[in-house]
Amino acid sequence: MTVEHYYAPKHLDEALEVLRAGNATILAGGTDVMPQSESGKTPLRKTLVNIRRIAELTGIRLAKNEVRIGALTTISEMMANDLIRKHFPILAESGDHFASEQIRNAGTLGGNVCNASPAGDTLVPMLALDAVVELAAKPNGSVETHTTPLGSFLVGPGKTRRAQGELLVAIRIPVPPAGQVQRFFKFGTRPALDISAIAIGLAAVKTKGVLSHVRLAYGAVAPAIMRGSKTEAVLEGKRLTPELIEQAAQAAHDEVKPISDVRASDWYRRELMHNIVKRMLIDVHEH
Amino acid sequence: MSTNIEIRFTVNGSPRTVAVPPEMSALNMLREVIGLTGTKYGCGEGECGACTILVDGMSVNSCLLFAVDCDGRKLTTVEGVVNEPAGARVRDAFVQAGAVQCGFCTPGFVVQAAHLIDTHGSKLDPETIKRGIEGNLCRCTGYKKIVEAITAAAQEAR
Numbered sequence: 516m517t518v519e520h521y522y523a524p525k526h527l528d529e530a531l532e533v534l535r536a537g538n539a540t541i542l543a544g545g546t547d548v549m550p551q552s553e554s555g556k557t558p559l560r561k562t563l564v565n566i567r568r569i570a571e572l573t574g575i576r577l578a579k580n581e582v583r584i585g586a587l588t589t590i591s592e593m594m595a596n597d598l599i600r601k602h603f604p605i606l607a608e609s610g611d612h613f614a615s616e617q618i619r620n621a622g623t624l625g626g627n628v629c630n631a632s633p634a635g636d637t638l639v640p641m642l643a644l645d646a647v648v649e650l651a652a653k654p655n656g657s658v659e660t661h662t663t664p665l666g667s668f669l670v671g672p673g674k675t676r677r678a679q680g681e682l683l684v685a686i687r688i689p690v691p692p693a694g695q696v697q698r699f700f701k702f703g704t705r706p707a708l709d710i711s712a713i714a715i716g717l718a719a720v721k722t723k724g725v726l727s728h729v730r731l732a733y734g735a736v737a738p739a740i741m742r743g744s745k746t747e748a749v750l751e752g753k754r755l756t757p758e759l760i761e762q763a764a765q766a767a768h769d770e771v772k773p774i775s776d777v778r779a780s781d782w783y784r785r786e787l788m789h790n791i792v793k794r795m796l797i798d799v800h801e802h
Numbered sequence: 803m804s805t806n807i808e809i810r811f812t813v814n815g816s817p818r819t820v821a822v823p824p825e826m827s828a829l830n831m832l833r834e835v836i837g838l839t840g841t842k843y844g845c846g847e848g849e850c851g852a853c854t855i856l857v858d859g860m861s862v863n864s865c866l867l868f869a870v871d872c873d874g875r876k877l878t879t880v881e882g883v884v885n886e887p888a889g890a891r892v893r894d895a896f897v898q899a900g901a902v903q904c905g906f907c908t909p910g911f912v913v914q915a916a917h918l919i920d921t922h923g924s925k926l927d928p929e930t931i932k933r934g935i936e937g938n939l940c941r942c943t944g945y946k947k948i949v950e951a952i953t954a955a956a957q958e959a960r
Binding site for chain 2: 517518519520521523542544545546548549550552553554559563565567591614615616617618620621
């Protein structure tokens with residue numbers, strides 16, 4: 516289907532009005548929308564809504580005890596931002612492994628979330644950091660917003676819980692508690708423009724060798740980015756020892772549900788999970 | 803039936819007004835509507851960087867950019883980049899170093915290299931160059947002479 520209507524609203528209000536009518540493709544950086552529509556994988560809908568001129572969707576701000584990242588923040592802007600670098604170093608680090616500079620300059624954080632790739636690079640650290648997404652809609656003439664945890668927003672490959680008429684306006688991440696350690700690892704066969712074979716994000720509070728508030732997020736080992744809840748349970752409240760680390764690595768190996776594809780086999784991904792979780796925990800133990 | 807959308811922007815300093823279908827890429831608009839064919843179509847999905855242009859001073863893949871999204875923005879293509887100091891030095895350095903074989907990837911490399919020099923100035927070292935050109939592929943030969951050329955052009959900036 517060819518596009519019949521094109522809108523480039525400057526205000527959120529106008530965009531939500533257009534989205535309420537339905538049958539619309541939302542365009543921001545275009546780095547996913549363009550190849551997916553060109554290849555026929557996700558054809559453009561009748562209405563194309565370019566949200567890139569909406570100032571309300573830009574900027575990164577500290578508000579109360581969380582950092583609010585506007586959906587239009589590009590990967591490059593996110594990586595260079597002082598609040599992100601200070602509070603969420605693994606999110607900044609994930610940008611370093613994200614595609615290429617040209618794509619980082621155009622692609623947005625909101626787009627990376629809504630594209631809902633099982634291997635989405637920024638999603639793994641954001642899930643480990645307890646991110647929530649803020650959604651806006653205008654069902655009865657006034658703008659309404661609500662938040663939902665990133666983990667429940669992501670459903671499967673390319674699928675989210677975003678309802679028709681809704682727009683993802685921001686990602687909110689709580690400021691980490693004191694003593695939090697963060698780790699991120701992406702395994703691909705080359706450093707740039709590669710889709711992860713696996714990716715792991717870890718956030719936990721370390722007090723005298725004991726881990727608490729343990730969050731593990733795994734990418735490219737299930738239909739959506741997943742929390743490693745069984746591995747978290749092994750680690751929560753326990754002192755890190757070589758035995759515990761081995762037990763956690765085994766739990767990570769067992770709880771993922773990878774597919775075999777061109778990038779890696781199921782077996783290889785599980786081996787990677789075991790070995791990388793182990794390597795990360797040894798690193799946390801020693802530092 | 804698709805409606806054409808009228809957009810206004812500048813290309814290499816000149817204001818332009820064109821009407822384009824909403825599905826069209828900025829790359830197709832530059833080549834087919836405006837007639838600037840220095841920017842190349844390589845892969846069409848952002849892997850190769852042959853279509854690299856500057857939009858408001860940031861390097862992007864023009865094959866992934868919707869032409870309609872150029873409205874109100876400042877575009878610089880390889881034809882314009884080589885009229886700027888950094889771009890001119892990169893062009894000359896590519897010739898000097900023999901960093902061109904078939905030449906298809908060259909416009910993208912020149913634009914990205916000029917952007918790197920403008921961003922990093924005298925701090926641009928070979929490691930930063932290698933990271934900075936990760937989104938540009940050369941399938942003829944290799945990257946050694948390309949990195950040498952960009953390094954030489956960056957040194958002249960000092």
